[in-house]
């Protein structure tokens with residue numbers, strides 16, 4: 464064993480913080496009485512008709528509220544979402560998935576999964592050390608393998624008339640790409656799906672259940688780190704193990720926290736974006752045929768799918784009591800940042816509610832705004848483009864098998880989870 468190994472001698476159970484330190488609120492579920500005063504992104508109605516809910520709120524109550532999750536706010540105008548995203552003095556990223564927990568305050572400015580959970584000034588340094596692994600050039604090296612994988616998934620549909628493009632195609636692509644980049648066994652994909660589901664959608668589960676599932680993820684990551692320390696190779700896990708901050712290797716908790724982030728941040732997000740794009744093309748034959756006939760429109764079409772079907776809503780915690788846009792926010796209230804709602808604000812975009820695949824100017828917020836803007840955007844765009852290009856080349860004609868069978872996720876990452884398409 465080398466000296467580097469000593470950092471990983473303790474395991475997650477010995478390193479993790481005492482969960483009793485966190486604030487825990489009563490779980491409130493059930494149908495929403497009024498979206499302005501009782502909103503919940505965990506309810507079925509949100510998954511089915513979130514864009515209509517945002518449009519309604521933007522007009523009648525631009526900063527909605529709920530008592531659920533121990534108190535949360537929902538701005539829906541572009542300029543309000545942007546203002547919170549840029550204002551790191553009043554809004555903290557110490558947790559970014561709204562739930563009935565608040566992590567202890569002393570977890571800031573690092574947070575559990577740096578850099579997304581980090582506040583300035585630490586955030587800048589934690590983000591900077593990851594940048595070389597996510598440049599356009601670095602990501603370009605994944606493109607051939609991604610295309611080959613997309614083709615192999617489509618080969619697997621041979622002879623079938625109906626395929627679930629969310630479960631059998633879109634989901635697998637980001638799972639395989641990030642597993643390859645991190646150097647994890649490709650067959651572990653289904654385990655990642657469970658980890659991600661717990662982190663993003665399991666927010667109304669009991670604290671015990673959530674802590675147990677979180678421990679499974681961190682224990683898994685420790686196993687992978689130890690395997691990499693014993694058998695070094697040229698991948699993203701080794702890159703993080705060897706990265707330095709302030710002249711020192713990273714704390715083990717930082718190493719596995721960042722690995723957890725990369726695993727969680729890239730899967731449901733990209734899965735949702737690929738699925739929503741295919742959903743749009745399946746139900747809009749004029750766009751599908753135009754894109755097949757004019758493949759040079761692919762890059763504007765991809766940006767437009769990202770704008771119109773942006774999958775990611777992030778959260779912040781209010782640092783201290785504050786009056787903002789006329790509402791009284793309390794310390795530790797959540798503020799959701801629905802980037803998808805900002806992207807459909809008619810004050811910001813012409814024809815905001817239409818999908819215009821050759822839209823010329825498209826400064827959308829799908830990848831966030833401000834210091835936390837998506838670090839994986841080159842990777843996400845590459846996966847989305849390759850997934851759609853490959854599908855369109857191999858399966859140019861496809862339609863929704865049954866529009867009522869399409870199911871969208873609840874929670875902060877929104878995209879199709881069941882998408883039966885007729886391809887034969």
Ligand code: HEM
Nearest residue numbers: 578579728729732733736775777830831835837838839843
């Ligand atoms: C279509 C797919 C994706 C979308 C829409 C998306 C969206 C976002 C958004 C909105 C944020 C801002 C978070 C905030 O303000 O708190 C973010 C941050 C981040 N994303 Fe993505 N993401 C995608 C794919 C990916 C991928 C593939 C990766 C890499 C594996 C990734 C890694 C990250 C990281 C590390 C951050 C945190 C950056 C920071 O805090 O400085 N994302 N993403």
